[in-house]
Every structure is written in structure tokens, then in C-alpha cells.
Amino acid sequence: MRTSRVVNLPTIIVVGRHARRRRETTTVRMTTVVRAKRVGDDDGAMTTPMTGEKMSKEEEKGCRRRARVCVVGAGAAGLAAIRALRLESHDVVAYELASEEGGTWRYSESVELDDVAGEREDRARVHGSMYASLRTNLPREVMGFEEFPFSMRAHAGDARRFCGHREVQSYLKRYAQTFGLTRDVEYDRRVVRVERVVRENALEEERWSSQWSVTTASSRCRDVVDTKTEMFDAVVVANGHYSEPRVPEFKGALEWPGKRVHSHNYRVPDEFAGKKVLLIGAMASGEDLSREIGLVADKVYLSARTWQNPAWAHATEGIGARGNIFRKPNVAQFNRDGSIEFEDGSIAPECDVCMYCTGYKYAFPFLPDGVVRVEDNCVAPLYEHCIAANALSMSFIGLPWKVVPFPMFELQARWIARMLSGAVPMPSADEALRGAAALESQLEPNGPLPRRHAHCLGDAQFEYNDRMAKLAGVAPHAGWRARMYKATGLNKRANPETYRDAEMPDAEELEAAEKEFKSIDIVYVEAN
Ligand SMILES: Cc1cc2nc3c(=O)[nH]c(=O)nc-3n(C[C@H](O)[C@H](O)[C@H](O)COP(=O)(O)OP(=O)(O)OC[C@H]3O[C@@H](n4cnc5c(N)ncnc54)[C@H](O)[C@@H]3O)c2cc1C
Numbered sequence: 116m117r118t119s120r121v122v123n124l125p126t127i128i129v130v131g132r133h134a135r136r137r138r139e140t141t142t143v144r145m146t147t148v149v150r151a152k153r154v155g156d157d158d159g160a161m162t163t164p165m166t167g168e169k170m171s172k173e174e175e176k177g178c179r180r181r182a183r184v185c186v187v188g189a190g191a192a193g194l195a196a197i198r199a200l201r202l203e204s205h206d207v208v209a210y211e212l213a214s215e216e217g218g219t220w221r222y223s224e225s226v227e228l229d230d231v232a233g234e235r236e237d238r239a240r241v242h243g244s245m246y247a248s249l250r251t252n253l254p255r256e257v258m259g260f261e262e263f264p265f266s267m268r269a270h271a272g273d274a275r276r277f278c279g280h281r282e283v284q285s286y287l288k289r290y291a292q293t294f295g296l297t298r299d300v301e302y303d304r305r306v307v308r309v310e311r312v313v314r315e316n317a318l319e320e321e322r323w324s325s326q327w328s329v330t331t332a333s334s335r336c337r338d339v340v341d342t343k344t345e346m347f348d349a350v351v352v353a354n355g356h357y358s359e360p361r362v363p364e365f366k367g368a369l370e371w372p373g374k375r376v377h378s379h380n381y382r383v384p385d386e387f388a389g390k391k392v393l394l395i396g397a398m399a400s401g402e403d404l405s406r407e408i409g410l411v412a413d414k415v416y417l418s419a420r421t422w423q424n425p426a427w428a429h430a431t432e433g434i435g436a437r438g439n440i441f442r443k444p445n446v447a448q449f450n451r452d453g454s455i456e457f458e459d460g461s462i463a464p465e466c467d468v469c470m471y472c473t474g475y476k477y478a479f480p481f482l483p484d485g486v487v488r489v490e491d492n493c494v495a496p497l498y499e500h501c502i503a504a505n506a507l508s509m510s511f512i513g514l515p516w517k518v519v520p521f522p523m524f525e526l527q528a529r530w531i532a533r534m535l536s537g538a539v540p541m542p543s544a545d546e547a548l549r550g551a552a553a554l555e556s557q558l559e560p561n562g563p564l565p566r567r568h569a570h571c572l573g574d575a576q577f578e579y580n581d582r583m584a585k586l587a588g589v590a591p592h593a594g595w596r597a598r599m600y601k602a603t604g605l606n607k608r609a610n611p612e613t614y615r616d617a618e619m620p621d622a623e624e625l626e627a628a629e630k631e632f633k634s635i636d637i638v639y640v641e642a643n
Contacts, residue, residue: 181205182348182508182535185329187309187481189300190218191287192353192513192524195260197296199528200351203536208345212242212305212334216291217284219243219357226380231362231471232369239337244357244379244475248407249280250615252399252607253519256628257599258283260521261592263290264632277615293637305334306481307342309350311506325506349508349535351528352479356514359478361492362471363395371449371469378404378472387412390467393455395446397422401472406612408470409435416455416463418443424608435612477514487511493558493569496551499582500570501527504547508535518576519600522592526580530587539588574601595627 182205186196189211200207213221219242227241251258254276259265268274270285291297308330327350333341360377368375373393378400388411394401397419405417417440422428427442434440443463447456455463477489486503487494494514496504503509510531512524534541542550558566572579577597584591602621607614619625 179204180535180537183346184208184349184351184535185210185306185309185327185345185347186299186351186353187306188212188218188352188354189216189291189296189302190353190355191220191521192355192528193218193300193351194287194291194296195521195524195528196351196353196512196531197299198262198294199525199532200535201294201296201299202529203532203538205532205535207299208347209300210304210306210329210331211300211302214302216288216297216300218287218355219245220280220284220287221245222247222249222280222284224382226382229376229380231360231375231377233362240358241380242355242358245280246378246381246404246407247383249403250275250277251280251283252277252403252603252615254599254603254619254621255282255286256625256632257519257596257603258521259286260290260525262525262635263293263637264628264635265521266628267632267637275615276619301331303334304331306330306354307332307339308483309481310483311486312346325508327509349510351510351512351531352482353512353524354479356477356516357475359476360471361474361476363473365446365449367449367451368469370451372451372453373466374468376468376470378470379475381470384408384411387468389413391463391465392416393418393446393463393466393469394472395419395469396472396474397427397442398472398474402611404470404472405440406435409437409440412439414463415440416443416466417441418446418455418457420445424611427611491566493566495555495569496548497554498542498547498550499586500554500579501531502534502542502547504544504551507541507544507547515570515572515576515579517571517573518579519596522596523576523580523583526583526587526589526592529589530583533587533589539586593627593631595624595631599624599628 184200184205184207186193186200186207186209189197189209193209193211194216197207197209215221221243222245223241223243225241228235228238230238255265255278256276265286269282270289271281273279273282306329310328312326312328314326327347328344329347329350330342330344332339358379360379362377381404384407387408390412391414392408392412393416394405394408395418397417401417401419402423405415409415415435428444431442434442441463443461444458447458449455449469453465455466455469457463476492477494479487479489486506486509487497494511497511497514498504500514501510501512503511512527512531513520515523530539533539554569556562557564558569581591599621602619602624606617606619610617
């Protein structure tokens, strides 16, 4: 345990699972770093990079590296990064363009200019995509960080299993507060440029071949002002990927007379009252928004190329509380008379608005050329969706999608932190490039996977998480997580409109979750 600067903040008591087993109770201040070792974690011994064998204490002495690490963004992924880096005693500076924690869970009424035609790259950006009524699509038990259970208490008075966005933001704030993470965050600062500085001893120390110069500017102003540049040994990119709308092209869309918007800018349904609305995309947002908009609109056409439940492609009519939602196949073309033609030949006459619920693009406007490239929403070359294969001291947390994000962030972060410290081996440059090439070979045109699905994990996330845990030398997640996630998916398909409030068939998993959470015991004691 490393105690750092003590400030006048609430005192907390953390009774860790291991601490308890060793009959210790650790009382800490907010700024104290607590080493949270979990069942099945390795014993913290370093391993020799080439052989992977554990080092003796003598060998270990002087080998552990303490890096100065820059974290870009302090959303859930950035916070997990700070936490893991601190556990490995690295020096961390995180830059966050907002004024507080929460990342995408920080709801704001502000929206940006809708630019579905891609003509206003210079528009002012809004990071968040949350809408007012949003409730999670995962139960809180499975959604929370492993180290900081999301069910011990209501953080903003909303104890529902599928809670609202305010509850999630409060949970993240509490996470940051409990582990004293905010002291490493510089708020209201945007990372505007990251540059690679090749070290003089690059050949001698292949694994640390780069340093990074990171330039930040005040984010309170659109112009780049109040800049400063600092040097770091490593950079962890955690800037989120639900901010830059992705808009697929359709025949006739540009000439279509209706209004075209993206779900990034949706907050409340009022502007759709009485209108005929086309929604494109039926993943979580498209499904939810069709129901909410259906409450006020005249008609809603929900069009998709693929459906979460293939049977839904045939259930075309009478959906939603007012029976005014119509499921449709992919759009064939937009017509100048305002109608929309679908691939099955059916037509939606005179639509007023089209909302694209078609997801987002990865964007790293601050990164230099030559580290990674983004092509059709595939970030490459990356080792394990995480490490830049061309520059091993740059990593990315949170790129995989169709996953349970927070616990995956935790594992990725621990791997990165422990790799940087030398506690576990870093891949060689060759190994990283080979790993990246193996992923690439799965993608079109060489492999079966559409390139834009390169980071879509779905059920493969559990294998991926186990691999992360192994690489990081920490215990894998308990089995109830995967089972609860799958039970949620089934429940959602069976009760698409009511799954959040329907009783879930996961009593066993819930019991296992609660047992795990109780063994972690986090008690807060407010300051005097
Ligand atoms: C509508 C919607 C619903 C969702 N529902 C769920 C759900 O039910 N359950 C679930 O688990 N997940 C859900 N998610 C996924 C959600 O994105 C993740 O849970 C998680 O919050 C992502 O965290 P992050 O840190 O990767 O990204 P973010 O939360 O986006 O955080 C990135 C941070 O980086 C900052 N940043 C960006 N660029 C810069 C820069 N240049 N300089 C400095 N700071 C920068 C941003 O301000 C932000 O704070 C949902 C997402 C959306 C959009």
C-alpha cells in the first residue's frame, strides 16, 4: 500500500477480500492507493520477459519500471486505467475535456449540428449521446466493475437493476471518489496532439522505443488556447467511441426532402409529435427509440439490415404501445417525393424525418499518422484490440463493442499497467505485429468478417476477457457474469418491450453475484 498526499476529503474504509482473509482491515484516506489483490491473482512476482518464469526477489529488484503515463479521457475506461496504473505505482496524468466524471453517462441537453451529409467537419462537437429517458440495457450487477460492485447501494436513488443514466454517472463518480482517482485528472483539458519521440537508445530497449509528447489545450474554448506540452513514457487512449456519428449511404438520401438526423443528437421525443418517422438501425438504441418516438409520432418505420431476433424481421405491424411501429427491411432508396422504398419492395409514404441509429465511428483526431489507422471502423494494427502493434507503449481501452464494458476495461487496464511495470511480459514487436495480422486475416477481403465488425465481440467477449486476465496475471471473471449476460439477452428477445422490468430467470446467477459482492465489502464513512 502506498499512501500519498492526504487532503481533507471523506475518509473511507476498504475491507478487501484478501485483507479480510489475512484478518486485516485497511483504513485509508481518499488519496491512498490500496493494493486490491483478488482470488487467483498471481503473487505479484515479476516474470522474465523471454521465458515467462517468475523472477526471484533479487532478480526483481531494480527491474520494475515506473512509467509516466498519460490517459486520454476520464470516462469509465479512463478511470479504470488510472486505478490500474496506480496499483502498479506508475505516475499518471489523465486529461478530460469535460468538467466532471461520467464520460458518456454525463447527460446533457446540448446537442451538436446534425451533419449526416458530412459537410460540416468544423462543427462544434458534443461528446455525449445519452437521451433523457435512457435506462441501461444490462442489469447493474453484470455491468459494474468487478472491484467496485454496482449493486451494493443506490448511488442516485435509483436502485432498479436496469437503472437510468444518472444512477450510472453517480456510480462512476463514487468509483472515482472511493479510489481517489480524480486527483490524477486534469479536467477541462482536451488532448489536441500526441507525437511520438523516438528515444536515442531505441535499439537497446526495443520495448520502450518511444516517448510521447502530449499537447493539451483548454476545452472551455473552441479555439486552441492555453496549450501545454508534456512528455510521457506511455499513452493510454480512453476517449470513448460513441460521439462521432456513422451514417451509411443510401441511394437518393442527399436529395430526399425530409429532415435527416442522427441518434447522437436525440434527447427527448417532442419534435417527432404527429410525424411519420423512419428509424434506420435496430440495435439497442433503434429498438428503444422506436418505442419512445412511437408514443408521440403518427407512424414509425424501423428499418434494419439485421435484427437482434431474426423473427422480428417478420413481425411487421402493430408494435409498440400505440401499435404504430412497423418493422421494415433495409432501405433500398430514398425518393424525392418523401417516400422510402425498402428492399422487399414495400414503401413508406411521405416520411417527415429519418433518424439514423446506425452507430458511431472510432476517431482519434489527436493521434499522429503511422501509429494506427481507422478504415471502415477497424482500428489497426492492434494486438488484442488493445496495444498499438507499431508502438507498444500506446494502448487503447474500450474499443471492443457488443460487450459488457466496465469489467472488460478493468482487465485491459490491468494488463496494460502490469505490462508497463514489467510485472508481466510485453509482447515483442514481432509478436504484436503477428497478432495484429492474424486479426486482419479474419477480415474482408481476406476473411469472412466485415471490416466494420473487427472489434465486435459478442459472445467471444468472455474468451477475450479470460485471455486478458491471463495476460495480466489476474483471476478471470466468475462464471455468473457470462451466464447473467446471456440470460439478459434471452429475456430481451422474449420481452423486447418490457425486459427491463420483467422478472429475470437468473436467480442462481444473482445469488452468486451477491455472494461475490459481499466478499468485497466496501464501507464508506463520511468525513466530519
Ligand atoms: C446511448 C448509449 C447507451 C449505452 N448503454 C449502455 C448500457 O446500458 N450499459 C453499458 O455497460 N454500456 C452502455 N453504453 C456504452 C458506454 O459507452 C460505456 O458504458 C462506457 O461508458 C464507455 O466508456 P469510455 O470511457 O470508453 O467512453 P466515454 O464514456 O465516452 O468517455 C470518454 C471520455 O474521454 C473524454 N475525451 C474524449 N476525447 C478527449 C480528448 N481529446 N481529450 C480529453 N478528453 C477526451 C470525453 O469527454 C469522455 O469523458 C451505452 C452508450 C451509449 C452511447
